[in-house]
Structures are given as structure tokens and as C-alpha cells.
Amino acid sequence: MKPSPTAVRRSKRFQVLEDRPVNKDGFVHEWPEQGFVAMSSPNDPSPSIEIQDGRIVELDGKLRKDFDMLDQFIADYTIDVATANEMMNTESVDIARKLVDINVSRSEVLAIVKGLTPAKIVEVLNQLNVVEMMMALQKMRARKKPSNQCHVTNVRDNPVLMAADAAEAALRGFDEQETTVGVVRYAPFNALALLVGSQTVRGGILTQDALEEATELRLAMLGLTTYAETISIYGTESVFKDGDDTPWSKSFLASAYASRGSKMRFTSGTGSEVQMAGAEGKSMLYLEIRCIMMAKGAGVQGLQNGSISCIGIPAAVPSGIRAVLAENLATTMFDLEVASGNDQTFSHSEIRRSAKMLCQMLPGTDFVFSGYSAVPNSDNMFAGSNMDSSDLDDFLIIQRDMMVDGGLRPVEESEVIEVRYQAAKTMQVLFDELGFPAITEEEIDAATYANSSDDMPKRNVMEDLKAAESVLKEGITGLDVALALANRGYHQVAERIFNMLKQRVAGDYLHTSAIIDENNIVRSAVNNENDYTGPGTGYRMSEERWEEIKNIRQAISPSEY
Amino acid sequence: MSRLTRQDYPLGQKRTDVLFTPTNKAYDDLTLEAALKGDISSKDLRISPETLIMQAEISESIERDQLGRNFRRAAELISISDERILEIYSALRPNRSSYDELLTIADELKREYQAFENAKLVEEAAEVYSRRNILRIDEE
Amino acid sequence: MNYSYSIEMQMDDQSRAAKGSDPKEVVIAVSPAFGKALSKTIVSVEHSEVLREIISGIEEQGGVTRVIRNFETADLAFIGHLAAKLSGSGIGIGIQSRGTTIIHQRDLDPLSNLELFPQSPLITLETYRDIGRNAALYARGENVDPVPVVNDQMARPRYQAIAAILHLKEAQEIVRGKPAVNVDYSFTISEEETV
Numbered sequence: 001m002k003p004s005p006t007a008v009r010r011s012k013r014f015q016v017l018e019d020r021p022v023n024k025d026g027f028v029h030e031w032p033e034q035g036f037v038a039m040s041s042p043n044d045p046s047p048s049i050e051i052q053d054g055r056i057v058e059l060d061g062k063l064r065k066d067f068d069m070l071d072q073f074i075a076d077y078t079i080d081v082a083t084a085n086e087m088m089n090t091e092s093v094d095i096a097r098k099l100v101d102i103n104v105s106r107s108e109v110l111a112i113v114k115g116l117t118p119a120k121i122v123e124v125l126n127q128l129n130v131v132e133m134m135m136a137l138q139k140m141r142a143r144k145k146p147s148n149q150c151h152v153t154n155v156r157d158n159p160v161l162m163a164a165d166a167a168e169a170a171l172r173g174f175d176e177q178e179t180t181v182g183v184v185r186y187a188p189f190n191a192l193a194l195l196v197g198s199q200t201v202r203g204g205i206l207t208q209d210a211l212e213e214a215t216e217l218r219l220a221m222l223g224l225t226t227y228a229e230t231i232s233i234y235g236t237e238s239v240f241k242d243g244d245d246t247p248w249s250k251s252f253l254a255s256a257y258a259s260r261g262s263k264m265r266f267t268s269g270t271g272s273e274v275q276m277a278g279a280e281g282k283s284m285l286y287l288e289i290r291c292i293m294m295a296k297g298a299g300v301q302g303l304q305n306g307s308i309s310c311i312g313i314p315a316a317v318p319s320g321i322r323a324v325l326a327e328n329l330a331t332t333m334f335d336l337e338v339a340s341g342n343d344q345t346f347s348h349s350e351i352r353r354s355a356k357m358l359c360q361m362l363p364g365t366d367f368v369f370s371g372y373s374a375v376p377n378s379d380n381m382f383a384g385s386n387m388d389s390s391d392l393d394d395f396l397i398i399q400r401d402m403m404v405d406g407g408l409r410p411v412e413e414s415e416v417i418e419v420r421y422q423a424a425k426t427m428q429v430l431f432d433e434l435g436f437p438a439i440t441e442e443e444i445d446a447a448t449y450a451n452s453s454d455d456m457p458k459r460n461v462m463e464d465l466k467a468a469e470s471v472l473k474e475g476i477t478g479l480d481v482a483l484a485l486a487n488r489g490y491h492q493v494a495e496r497i498f499n500m501l502k503q504r505v506a507g508d509y510l511h512t513s514a515i516i517d518e519n520n521i522v523r524s525a526v527n528n529e530n531d532y533t534g535p536g537t538g539y540r541m542s543e544e545r546w547e548e549i550k551n552i553r554q555a556i557s558p559s560e561y
Numbered sequence: 562m563s564r565l566t567r568q569d570y571p572l573g574q575k576r577t578d579v580l581f582t583p584t585n586k587a588y589d590d591l592t593l594e595a596a597l598k599g600d601i602s603s604k605d606l607r608i609s610p611e612t613l614i615m616q617a618e619i620s621e622s623i624e625r626d627q628l629g630r631n632f633r634r635a636a637e638l639i640s641i642s643d644e645r646i647l648e649i650y651s652a653l654r655p656n657r658s659s660y661d662e663l664l665t666i667a668d669e670l671k672r673e674y675q676a677f678e679n680a681k682l683v684e685e686a687a688e689v690y691s692r693r694n695i696l697r698i699d700e701e
Numbered sequence: 702m703n704y705s706y707s708i709e710m711q712m713d714d715q716s717r718a719a720k721g722s723d724p725k726e727v728v729i730a731v732s733p734a735f736g737k738a739l740s741k742t743i744v745s746v747e748h749s750e751v752l753r754e755i756i757s758g759i760e761e762q763g764g765v766t767r768v769i770r771n772f773e774t775a776d777l778a779f780i781g782h783l784a785a786k787l788s789g790s791g792i793g794i795g796i797q798s799r800g801t802t803i804i805h806q807r808d809l810d811p812l813s814n815l816e817l818f819p820q821s822p823l824i825t826l827e828t829y830r831d832i833g834r835n836a837a838l839y840a841r842g843e844n845v846d847p848v849p850v851v852n853d854q855m856a857r858p859r860y861q862a863i864a865a866i867l868h869l870k871e872a873q874e875i876v877r878g879k880p881a882v883n884v885d886y887s888f889t890i891s892e893e894e895t896v
Binding site (some may be wrong): 024028034036182184214215242244271274276277278309310311313315344348379380381383388 | 844856871872
């Protein structure tokens with residue numbers, strides 16, 4: 001309750017504090033009965049396992065006949081029964097120490113984790129402070145080279161602006177780009193804009209369009225997207241069902257994507273079960289560990305987690321941001337790719353959002369953000385990211401200050417203007433060739449120099465939607481796009497789009513933590529596996545890369561004076 | 562042919578000799594020029610069951626067993642149409658199918674597509690859905 | 702001279718809601734606690750005002766409104782989809798106590814939608830009216846310009862935890878296995894002259 005200013009004389013210092021941005025954030029006390037607790041709840045089960053005839057008959061205190069869908073799936077698909085008894089007998093604190101110990105290899109830890117139950121993993125993670133978690137994450141991340149993903153969206157779903165923003169994001173170094181829609185029926189246009197915009201700048205960038213599961217799969221089948229990640233899973237049976245899926249339907253979906261040669265990862269995160277009123281009194285972390293183990297069992301190569309769209313919930317309780325780091329770490333402990341969140345606004349405080357982001361940026365993850373908003377947050381249709389386009393210079397300077405590779409590179413204004421123009425122009429040509437509503441020179445000019453959708457002339461939404469719907473109806477494919485562009489002389493971008501389709505034939509990028517470099521070569525945890533064992537090992541920046549990060553446009557040369 | 566390992570990876574770079582489309586075109590013949598001549602269509606730009614099995618072998622050689630298993634299930638789904646895949650996925654969602662409907666799908670997967678791993682998954686789903694009450698509830 | 706209005710809403714749960722047949726019908730499905738255990742949205746707007754605006758929006762386009770209450774779930778997508786399935790036109794609106802709203806269509810996947818307004822703190826009464834209007838237009842089979850989605854990236858840090866608490870309270874009103882019922886509603890407007 002607020003004291004009335006007339007009744008109680010106020011401290012001027014408290015008045016200053018109350019005006020600070022952090023005090024616009026929401027904080028709540030723990031409410032364990034409803035699962036409003038980060039890393040440990042009195043209702044979390046104790047670790048246990050019982051195996052008979054090669055089958056798990058008791059898991060964390062529950063008998064097989066009482067298993068819910070997730071218990072059964074994890075028991076049958078994830079936990080290694082051959083080693084479980086031995087690994088479960090290892091003290092949690094000893095496992096925690098191995099996670100941090102540079103003399104214990106990543107593969108040794110992976111072998112232990114295979115035999116653990118969800119409750120045991122939670123016990124292990126509770127032994128670690130955040131610095132230890134970051135040390136463990138640096139070792140356990142699957143791909144040696146860290147990378148970054150971005151969001152490219154805008155409130156009007158303007159395809160010209162979206163392509164220009166995708167091109168700029170590609171130039172800035174993002175290896176994966178994600179879009180979503182304001183209006184669902186725009187989805188095919190957004191997929192097109194990302195594909196064309198990103199490939200205008202370099203081949204190999206992976207693009208996705210976050211939608212309802214079935215629609216997202218349709219776009220991947222057409223070859224208009226190259227990966228998918230909005231395949232949500234949840235830590236309790238009731239919420240899983242509310243999400244309109246089961247571990248079996250999601251496993252089938254995982255195989256469906258692979259059968260079409262499309263990369264995919266699942267998505268989960270702490271707080272989602274509380275948000276959907278189905279936490280059953282368990283801690284957020286315990287439920288998230290069940291998600292991670294479900295993802296592992298389904299055989300997907302990776303997981304996007306770190307609370308994601310529910311970040312306001314763990315962020316409101318004690319040790320919540322630590323829990324978010326713990327879930328990123330846990331994902332890597334199962335040898336899965338981690339796209340580690342930082343993709344949603346969680347605080348009004350610049351100090352708080354930087355502090356959180358460093359937990360993933362400093363150790364490095366497969367994708368530090370999932371994603372970074374490459375557009376202003378006012379245009380971010382994922383409801384805003386932890387950092388946006390106006391924070392780009394801050395991020396680049398933090399890379400330089402810390403000599404840390406966060407996946408981005410400094411760029412020149414003139415280069416940005418050039419690639420934005422190229423992308424918008426390419427969209428104009430493509431729309432013309434496919435008979436879609438015309439893109440005017442005025443729109444190209446606006447998109448070239450724009451910061452946000454406010455800078456764009458309005459399009460005829462109804463006409464656009466008709467054309468967008470025709471993409472699905474007529475089944476316009478990635479190949480159709482490449483051919484249309486080649487026919488109009490846009491050979492380089494056509495070739496790059498074609499090469500993305502060719503990647504589907506080889507399937508190399510279906511493996512854990514795959515990205516595709518500018519030479520069209522897949523870099524994954526198969527040919528670029530993390531081999532960190534302390535100083536001098538693991539990912540170290542190359543000379544060229546360090547030169548690139550060092551040379552920010554703001555730096556003054558001593559020779560100038 | 563011996564099982565592939567990470568030494569063969571990435572196949573698109575190191576082992577194009579073993580890469581073919583489901584329509585039996587060689588990987589190296591997939592070029593934009595050929596597509597412009599009309600020699601390549603969307604049907605050619607798909608992964609083949611053999612390729613997914615090779616990728617499964619690579620996963621299994623580095624102890625990613627579940628990933629390998631997913632690739633093997635995926636290999637079985639290649640010959641099934643997009644529409645049918647979406648329908649089966651939909652049928653597996655909660656409260657969409659009866660026990661018998663799921664078993665009919667499992668049967669179809671086995672008989673028409675030799676998709677035995679996927680059939681097992683669907684049969685198992687029928688059992689779990691029945692035990693956990695997430696089969697379809699028919700409204701009167 | 703000023704007038705101040707207050708709107709009283711009467712909501713009475715009736716018999717089981719059946720599938721409608723009127724092609725002009727738009728069904729509004731409210732969540733278990735709407736106008737009952739909870740009476741205000743996350744930004745303290747009265748449920749009575751919210752419902753009245755949506756209904757006005759539907760009716761000014763010649764639509765026919767039916768309000769139903771869903772007991773089985775607090776999930777917006779399913780509430781909206783249920784409204785659409787029971788609607789004579791196949792168009793339904795779902796609304797949660799905290800104010801989050803969806804326009805749904807019978808033939809879509811439950812987790813898909815025609816229009817979704819996920820950020821409850823940002824939905825104004827005017828937007829609620831527009832939502833009703835668009836739903837009625839969809840029911841008439843017209844090409845519809847979607848209601849602009851308002852986006853405030855800082856709503857989450859401020860409201861997400863509170864929204865979760867409201868949702869937990871909503872969920873406490875769920876009655877599993879209880880079919881949706883028609884709701885009789887009436888509004889009483891009292892007007893007061895103030896100086």
C-alpha cells in the first residue's frame with residue numbers, strides 16, 4: 001500500500017528511487033502452491049528410479065501406472081536405462097562439480113546426464129551459482145562457435161520494409177532470422193520477405209516464420225522457410241494438452257520436418273505452466289527440465305528456451321533469472337542446441353536487461369538471442385525483445401569491451417543503405433513477376449532509409465492478403481521464387497535461394513546446432529563440436545574476427561590528431 | 562557400404578557421391594541452370610530416405626541416438642504426401658481421434674508406407690491416450 | 702455540467718448452449734470467471750463495459766449476438782474456437798476475464814485465429830467495439846480490414862506476473878466436463894448529473 005504523501009513525510013531519496021525504470025517492473029512474492037517459485041518447490045518430487053526388465057517402473061517417486069504422458073515419454077525415450085542406476089547413485093554435488101571442472105570433458109558430463117531423472121537434474125542445478133553455471137555453459141554448449149539469431153517483423157507486416165530489415169540483419173551478422181505476423185494471413189509474405197531479404201546479402205542464412213504448428217509446417221514444405229522453432233512443449237500434462245499437442249504428436253511433427261529436409265527445434269521455458277495455470281505446484285525449473293528431457297526423447301536437435309515469452313514470470317520471483325540461465329545450461333547438458341532466449345522484454349531497467357543478457361553472451365551459446373530484435377521494439381511482433389535495433393551499438397561495444405563474440409559485426413551506414421535498397425528492389429521485381437500487388441519506387445525509397453514502419457507508405461492490406469493467400473493456395477515454392485528472380489536477371493540471389501533448397505537434399509543442417517556459413521558450408525556440433533577444456537581451448541576468436549569487432553565506427557584513430 | 566561417421570560430414574561437401582534425390586538425380590546435378598532449363602522441379606529438391614538413414618548413422622556414431630531415431634522415422638515419412646502428413650499430425654493431437662482411428666492410421670502406415678517406426682509411435686499414442694483420457698469425446 | 706454513467710450488468714447462466722442456425726449470429730464465449738468471480742480486466746475496466754462495446758459493435762453491423770459461458774478451459778484459443786463452433790455464422794469471439802480477446806472461425810485450427818488481441822492492458826473500449834464490428838463483418842462473408850494490433854513491448858515486464866495471477870484465479874473457476882451454457886445478459890445504465 002502506498003503511504004499518503006500528506007500523512008507521511010517522504011524521503012527524497014525514496015522518491016528518486018521510485019522514479020527509476022526498474023520500479024515499473026512487476027515483482028511478486030513466491031506462491032509455491034501455484035508454482036510461482038523459480039528453482040525449487042516443496043511440491044517438487046525427490047529423485048528416484050526403479051528399473052525392471054530394462055524398463056523404468058518408478059520415476060521420481062511415481063509408479064509407472066500413475067505416469068502422466070510426460071513421465072512415460074521421458075522414461076521410455078530419454079533416460080538411458082543401462083546407466084541410470086549408477087548415475088543416480090552419484091551425489092548431486094559431485095555432478096555439479098564435474099560440470100564446472102575444466103578437467104572433466106563435455107562428453108564425460110553428457111554420459112552422466114543421460115542416466116538422470118528430472119528431479120535429479122534439478123538437484124544438481126540447485127548446487128550451482130550463476131558464475132558456475134556460466135562456466136558450465138561455456139563447456140557444455142554443443143557448437144564450438146557461438147552465434148546469434150534475430151527477429152525481423154513490423155506492425156503492418158509490410159513486406160518491403162521486412163525484406164530491407166532482413167537484409168540489414170544479414171549484413172550485421174545474424175545467422176538465423178525469425179519473423180512472425182500481426183495478421184496470420186500475411187504469413188506467406190513474411191516468409192518470402194525474410195527469404196529474399198536475407199539471401200540478398202549472403203547465402204546460408206536460415207529463416208523461419210513463427211506460426212501455428214500446421215501452417216508453419218506448410219511453409220517449410222513449400223521451401224519458403226528453412227527452419228522452424230515455434231514448436232511449443234510444456235512441462236505438465238494439462239498445459240501440454242492446452243497447447244493442443246502431446247509428446248507423441250510433437251515427436252511425429254519433428255520427424256515430419258526432418259522428412260522435408262527442414263531444420264527444427266522445439267520451444268519451451270520456465271513460467272509457461274504458471275501462466276497457463278497448470279503448474280501443479282511444481283517449481284518452474286523442475287517443469288522446464290521435463291520439457292528439455294521430452295525434447296531430447298523426441299529426437300529434435302535443439303531447443304529454444306530461457307523462459308521466452310513468459311520471462312515476466314520468473315523475472316518477478318527470487319532467483320528467477322538464475323533459473324533461466326539454469327534451463328539454458330540444462331539444455332546443453334542433454335547435447336541439444338540451445339537458442340537461449342533474451343528474446344522478450346522483461347524489464348524497464350537498462351541495467352537489469354544488460355545484466356541478464358550477459359549470462360548468455362559471456363559464456364556463449366548456440367544462439368545467444370532467439371532472437372535479438374533487428375527492428376525497433378515498437379515493430380517487434382513478438383511483443384518486444386530484450387534488446388532491439390536501437391541497442392545495436394551498445395551490443396557491438398560490449399563485444400569490443402569484453403573481447404567476446406556475440407555474433408554481430410560493425411557495419412557502415414552506406415553498406416546498410418545499399419543492401420536495404422537491393423532487398424526492396426528485389427521484392428519489387430519478385431512481386432511483379434508473380435503478379436502480386438505492385439511495390440512502388442516510393443516504397444523502395446522509404447524502406448531503404450527507414451527505421452520503422454512509421455516511415456513506410458501504407459499498402460492496400462486487402463490486396464496483399466489476397467496475394468499472400470494465393471501463395472498457399474497455388475503452392476508457390478522456394479524454387480518458383482528462385483526461378484522468378486533468375487528470369488528477371490537477379491541471378492545471385494536466385495542462386496543463393498536455390499542453394500538453400502539444395503541444402504534440404506543433403507540434410508547436413510538437420511544436425512545439432514547447425515548454421516550455414518557464407519560459403520554454403522554447414523557448421524554444426526558434428527564438424528564444429530565444442531571441445532572446451534579450460535584456457536587455450538574451445539572457441540577462441542580469430543585475428544580477423546577480433547579486428548572486425550575492434551573496428552567500430554565510433555573509434556577515433558590516434559593518427560587523426 | 563559401411564556405416565557413415567562424422568568423418569563423412571558434411572555429406573554435401575565430402576560425400577556428394579552418395580547423395581541422390583528421391584527422384585534419383587545426383588546431388589551435383591542440382592543447379593539453378595538445370596532448373597531454368599526445366600530439368601529440375603520442386604519434386605527433385607527433397608531429401609531421400611537413403612540420405613536420412615546416412616544422417617542417422619552419423620548421429621548414432623556420436624551417441625546422438627534419439628536424433629538418429631528421429632531421422633529414421635523421418636525417412637519413412639518421405640513418400641507420404643504433405644496433406645496426409647498434416648492429417649496424421651492433426652489426428653495425433655489431443656482429443657482428435659478414437660482408439661480405433663489411431664490404430665487404423667498405424668495400420669495404414671505399416672501397409673501402405675512400410676513406416677514401421679511411425680506406426681509404433683501411433684500405436685503407443687493410442688495406448689497412452691486411452692490411459693490418460695485424451696481420446697476424442699464424441700458430442701451428441 | 703457533466704454526466705457520469707455507470708453500467709450495471711446482469712449475467713444469468715442458462716441452459717446448455719447448442720449450435721446456432723442463424724447465419725447472422727456471432728457467439729461471444731466468456732471465460733469461467735468473467736463477470737462472476739472476477740469483474741474487471743487487468744487495467745480495471747468493468748466487464749460490463751467490455752461486453753457492451755463488443756455487442757454494440759456486432760449489432761451496428763446487423764449481427765445477432767449470443768453470449769455463452771465456457772466452463773471447461775481458461776485457454777483463450779479454445780474459448781474462441783468453441784464460440785465459433787457453436788455460432789450460426791461460424792464466427793465467434795472469445796474473451797478472458799483479464800480482457801484478452803480473439804476472433805475465431807469454425808474451420809480454423811483451434812490455435813489459429815482470424816484476429817488475436819493478446820495484450821490485455823492495451824485493449825481500449827473502442828477496440829472492443831471494433832472487434833465486435835469485424836466479427837459481424839466476417840459473419841457476413843465480407844473482406845475485412847483487421848483491427849490494428851496495438852503493441853507495447855513494455856506491457857510484459859509490468860503486467861505479465863499480474864496477468865498470471867488473474868489467470869490462476871480464472872482457472873480456479875474451471876469446471877471440467879461441464880458444457881457451455883447460454884447467458885442471459887442485460888445492462889442497466891444509470892446516469893448522474895454532476896457539477
